[in-house]
Amino acid sequence: MNLHLKIWRQKDNQTAGKLVAYDLQDLNPHMSFLEMLDSLNEKLIVSGEEPVEFDHDCREGICGQCGVMINGIAHGPLKHTTTCQLHLRSFNDNDTIVIEPFRSSAFPVKKDLKVDRSAFDRIISQGGFVSINTGQAPDATVIPISHELAEEAFDSAACIGCGACVATCKNGSAALFTSAKITHMALLPQGKEERNQRVLNMIKQMDAESFGHCSNTEACEVECPQGISVLNIARMNFEYNRALIFKKR
Amino acid sequence: MLSTLSKKILMCLTGLFLAFFLLIHFLGNLQLFLPQEQAHLQFNAYSHFLSGNILIKIVSYVLYLSIVLHAIDGLVITIKNKKTGGDYQSDQRGRASKWYSRNMGILGTLILIFLVIHFQNFWYVYKFGAPPLDAKGNKDLYVLVIAVFQQWWYVLIYVLSMVALCYHLIHGIHSAVRTLGLYHPKFVHWFKVIGTTYSIVISIGFALMPIYIFFTVN
Numbered sequence: 071m072n073l074h075l076k077i078w079r080q081k082d083n084q085t086a087g088k089l090v091a092y093d094l095q096d097l098n099p100h101m102s103f104l105e106m107l108d109s110l111n112e113k114l115i116v117s118g119e120e121p122v123e124f125d126h127d128c129r130e131g132i133c134g135q136c137g138v139m140i141n142g143i144a145h146g147p148l149k150h151t152t153t154c155q156l157h158l159r160s161f162n163d164n165d166t167i168v169i170e171p172f173r174s175s176a177f178p179v180k181k182d183l184k185v186d187r188s189a190f191d192r193i194i195s196q197g198g199f200v201s202i203n204t205g206q207a208p209d210a211t212v213i214p215i216s217h218e219l220a221e222e223a224f225d226s227a228a229c230i231g232c233g234a235c236v237a238t239c240k241n242g243s244a245a246l247f248t249s250a251k252i253t254h255m256a257l258l259p260q261g262k263e264e265r266n267q268r269v270l271n272m273i274k275q276m277d278a279e280s281f282g283h284c285s286n287t288e289a290c291e292v293e294c295p296q297g298i299s300v301l302n303i304a305r306m307n308f309e310y311n312r313a314l315i316f317k318k319r
Numbered sequence: 320m321l322s323t324l325s326k327k328i329l330m331c332l333t334g335l336f337l338a339f340f341l342l343i344h345f346l347g348n349l350q351l352f353l354p355q356e357q358a359h360l361q362f363n364a365y366s367h368f369l370s371g372n373i374l375i376k377i378v379s380y381v382l383y384l385s386i387v388l389h390a391i392d393g394l395v396i397t398i399k400n401k402k403t404g405g406d407y408q409s410d411q412r413g414r415a416s417k418w419y420s421r422n423m424g425i426l427g428t429l430i431l432i433f434l435v436i437h438f439q440n441f442w443y444v445y446k447f448g449a450p451p452l453d454a455k456g457n458k459d460l461y462v463l464v465i466a467v468f469q470q471w472w473y474v475l476i477y478v479l480s481m482v483a484l485c486y487h488l489i490h491g492i493h494s495a496v497r498t499l500g501l502y503h504p505k506f507v508h509w510f511k512v513i514g515t516t517y518s519i520v521i522s523i524g525f526a527l528m529p530i531y532i533f534f535t536v537n
Contacts, residue, residue, distance in 0.1 A: 078408075089408055142411035173405025238412050240421055241400035243323075273322055282403035283323045283396045285423065286494040289415035301502050308500025310324050 071097050071158060074166040075110065077122055080179050087179065089168065103146065103156040104129060104136060107169075124183040131155040131295065134230030137237070138183045139170040144234035144293045152232060152295045172233050174242030176279045187233045189279035190247060194231075196275040197268035198251045200260045213259050226254035228296040235290035235298075241282030246290040248276050249306030250298050256309050266313040273310060324498075326396055331498040333389040334491050340382055341488075341521050351464065351528050355536055362464075363457040366445070390431055397424040419486035420494075426487040433480035440467050468532040481526035488518035 073094050080087025092110055101109070104126050111121035127135035136153040140146035146156040161167065169183065177185040227250075235246040252269050255261030261268070284303055291300045321329070347369075350362045369375050419426060444450055445460055453459040467473050492514030501507055 076409075139407055139409075142407050142409040143414065144412075168409035170407055170409070173407065175403045175405075177405075237405060238415060240404045240412065242403040242405055243400075273324055277323050280403055281323075282400040283327060285396070285400065285420065286490070286497050287416035287420040289412060292415035293412075300497075301504060301507065304497050304500055304502035304507065306500075307324065307327075307498050308502055311328070311500050314325075 071099050071161075071163040073097060073106070073158070073161065074164065076166065076168045077183070078170045078179075079122070079182055080171075082181055083178050087182075089170075097158055099157070099159040101158050102129070102154055103140070103158065104154050106158055122183065123181045125185075126154060129154040132230060134232035134295075137172055137232045137234055139168075139172060139237060141168050142170075144172065144238045145232075145295060149292065150295055150297045152230075155295075172237035174236045174239070174281070176242060176244065176281045177233060177236060185233070187231070189281070190231050190233065190244070192279060193244065193248055193272055193275045194251060196271040197264070198255070198272070200255065201264060202260070215259065219257060223254050223257040226250045226257070226298065226302055229254075229294075229298050230296060232295060234293050234295060236281065238289045238293040239282065239284075240287065240289070241285055243284045243290075244276050244279070244281040245284035245303045245306065246294065246298055246300065248272055249302040252309055253302040253305040256305065265309060266317050269306065269309040269313045270317065273306075323399075326392055327498045329388060329392050330396065331495040333385040333392070335495050336381070336385045337389060338488060338492060338495075338517075340385075341525075342517075345521055345524055348525070348528060352531060359459075359461045360453060360455060360457075362461045363453045363459055364455065366460045367457040370445070386434065390427070393424060393427050417490070420490045423487060423490055423494075426483045429483040430480065430487055433476070433483070436476060440473070465532060465536050468529040469536070471533065474529040474533045477529045478526045481522045484525070485518050485522035488522065489515050492518060 075092045075094065076089045077092060078087050079090045094106065094110060094113075097106060097109070104124070107122060107124055114121045124138060125135050127133045129136070131152045131154060134152070137145060138153055140153070140156070145151060145153050147160055148156055171177075171179050171183045171185045172187075173179070173185070176189045177187055180186050229247060229250040231247060233247070236242055236244050239245075252272060255268060256265050286300070286303070288300045291298065347365060350358055350365060352358070353361060413421070441460065441463055444463055445458060450463060451459045453461070468477075493511055496507070496510045496514065501510060
């Protein structure tokens with residue numbers, strides 16, 4: 071199949087970018103979207119042009135590294151998949167595909183389709199952990215946790231931090247990402263100990279990173295590769311309100 | 320400086336108060352549907368009772384404050400969100416959400432413009448103008464209402480504003496419940512149903528008042 075691509079090319083963070091058109095012929099419809107970009111890059115390298123830079127790692131849909139806006143939708147037309155799990159069979163022959171980086175004021179573009187998502191790491195460093203003294207591994211049955219609760223916590227922990235929620239949100243809000251981490255910890259007995267301080271610290275960092283407000287449009291859940299529920303945001307709000315009332319200082 | 324979540328809590332609390340006020344306002348105004356003779360005196364007596372009551376006076380100041388805070392906070396949030404959100408050359412993000420949830424600022428602005436008209440029509444004339452008196456010596460708010468709603472363009476403005484109000488309320492109540500932190504899926508669903516029903520009933524009810532008066536009262 072043949073595709074007409076319009077790809078965002080940007081030299082670096084300081085330079086203005088623009089869409090550049092590329093045509094690809096004789097593509098295998100069972101190629102993944104990233105393999106299609108690989109084949110474009112091979113052609114560009116052969117012809118002496120700068121290849122298109124994009125983030126990727128596992129290509130199995132579990133690392134959260136890849137992610138671009140495809141025709142104005144985070145991770146492309148399929149729901150609940152990452153960009154690497156999208157294949158050309160989801161498009162028609164001779165389609166024009168616009169590829170842009172994930173955008174928000176908290177995700178500066180580094181180059182082409184690559185954005186700096188380290189704001190997420192800084193949020194995690196403010197509370198995405200449990201403080202325990204390490205030593206010998208405790209017996210797995212010391213703290214009883216029901217199967218349902220473990221599964222619920224795991225549903226939140228499934229967030230891969232790709233940033234599609236922020237890119238999809240008209241406000242560039244990181245509420246879904248932050249709330250998934252907060253909920254994951256708040257559900258489990260080990261995490262409950264530091265719940266007040268955790269939510270206050272993580273929200274403070276989230277605001278410092280210039281993410282927008284959550285206005286509950288719920289678009290993030292629809293485009294999330296892991297289908298992280300917006301009820302995590304409700305839980306985050308609950309934890310935050312609770313912490314405001316019960317904090318000791 | 321309030322956090323993003325705190326600003327949403329302010330939005331939520333003032334919004335819920337305003338939504339609750341609408342219910343009281345709505346129930347009181349149902350008197351307009353009474354037979355004309357009875358409605359005339361009863362509605363004026365009710366207005367007189369409200370304007371003379373100290374408790375209602377306090378509530379009215381809370382109401383003015385809520386409107387102002389809700390509008391300013393909404394403006395602050397919208398401006399920040401415009402700055403932080405990404406812009407795309409090709410943008411299909413709308414497929415994932417409802418249009419009214421994305422345009423609460425515009426719906427809110429329409430409602431604010433409506434409120435200015437609404438206050439000017441009745442509140443201002445009642446408080447600072449010289450309305451006529453009825454048979455019992457109360458200020459005759461009823462004839463003011465009739466006079467306004469016999470003009471078709473006012474009826475149209477009021478009805479269209481209630482459409483904006485309806486969508487604003489549907490998303491607003493759902494969003495407020497979320498901001499309060501209700502995370503249980505069953506109750507989230509219940510509140511969504513209750514909130515949507517409330518929004519529709521209130522808005523249609525209010526919209527019917529000018530329509531009813533336009534077509535029945537001479």
